[in-house]
Amino acid sequence: MLTSSPFLAGCAGIQSALDPAGVEADAVAALFWVMVAGAAVIWLAVMGVLYYATRRDRVVHSETFAGRVILWAGAILPTLILTALLAYGLSMMPRLRPWDARAAEDAPLRIEVVGEQFWWRVTYHRDGMEPVVSANEIRMPVGERVTFTLRSADVIHAFWIPSLGGKMDMIPGRENTLTLEATKAGIYRGPCAEFCGSSHALMALAAVVMETGAFDEWLARQAEPSPGVGENEAGRAAFLANGCGACHAVAGTEANGTIGPDLSHLGSRVTLGAGIVENSKAGIGRFIAETDHVKPGVRMPAYRALPDEEIDAIAGWLKGLE
Template structure:
């Protein structure tokens, strides 16, 4: 089901190639330092071995953030690339300040003699430090940060595009602890899915963001962001993927016990492939007669909170369900990469396993335990749901 990311072709410029070389260098340094770390473990009992091992371990930990699916140092879109350079600018300034401070600190301790100064001279020196270090340096730092940061932030605003072009609009709603994604369909229809965000590659996409319960934060590290999702308020951000591929998103605002398992699977497609996917999602999934009993069981036990295209939704479900609680749309659940917003990989039998053990896999989620439903019924519902693909 996953698609292999393309090489981006013309979408990648020299800057993008430079970033790729930088990532390769970081990965090489990680491998090199890891080998030193292993060697240091052998020499830990020797004099100085512990100190060297600690320094190498620290370097490995720092460089480990240079790559990976959640790394901001491996950008795959214009917004993320802008943020990448802002990060390096801030890092460079902080390093310069740190070096100066440590150099002065070491100089002070190593200096043999301290000249005697009059109170007037002391005040004059103190004033210089206050004006230089407390006013001028912060002012220069703020100006430099604004010089980089303001254009970066502006490019992520959903401003009008040149030549009358329009950006694709995708609405994302945060729930505890899953993502609802809504797409504009033909003739005013809306396609709804959950935890699997599909977007066109190589063009800007405007995300309209809000929350259904508490404050969440929308963040796809390799594409850019993050931005808060606040109940009863709409926030907006414009992102773009350089090339088709798979990316990872994560809620970046603590939102409860299962905050860390509120992950987002992001798939960028070519425009024609995206339109074909959207058209397929506008048609209800094909229903097979051999799953009639499973569908009836779903309608009886699950349809009060979950929706499947083509089935009745606004009904009174039996059993101890939580009325008024909206669950994820399951119309295309069989095509998703994970269950429970990244908690469980999608494979044969995974949905039935989730239905039986969801409170163990993701404690505190709002779906009630299914103690009143026998195992055979849960397995039949799971098998039927696995067939629901666009």
């Protein structure tokens, strides 16, 4: 138990394909276990033959017999097994990939995710609603098929939430489509799965699967400015005076930049800085002052020249944007 536990630790948790919480991830996990079971049977059979061939009082077989063994066990049987596995894998593809682009376009919930160095721009397109902009987190209702439109603004990134489904690249100049259906509510994690630069390993997103009613309430709140906008006057003034609004948008203020992540409801996100910092007032302050240390290579400059009180005020205001 003690020796195997470090290996089993990867079999569960918020970022494991072996602990599926979605229809697609279930299929991927089933494929994996079929492969493992098949490989175990073949390994045992090969080891059995090895034992048979090397034991001390072995029988010498005729060359004809040996030739037959090689033909059947070495060529025909492996071909049949590979054919079956290929058929099984291929038969899953239409379910794991949306082949009908028009059906994907008409989905009642479409989430557009754009990979950027080193964060995710997220836009929700819900039937009968204006698009809602967010960043670094996706929320989706449980039991509903959601279409993802995946793009990139700079280099190749890859979108992968192992608990929910397979991986899909985000390629500059291309629009890739993925659909996912979550079966269990919870918070999962999706890392950027294609090397995209110095902070590639610091680019992740939280995927929050909610009950349908809760999701729609949440989305309706996201469509409106946060009530926190009016509080903490000094923080808001410092945010605007230091030009943060040139890159970041906060609904309900004059900040409408689109270069960096939308911060309209930053306070209620699960993580900060695309999955790398705890979302707290201290975390926000640290991100503002030490951006280059927290996330090397990111476009936002570090604002360590700002007085501590001002950083503190900005962080307090941003944390209040729920």
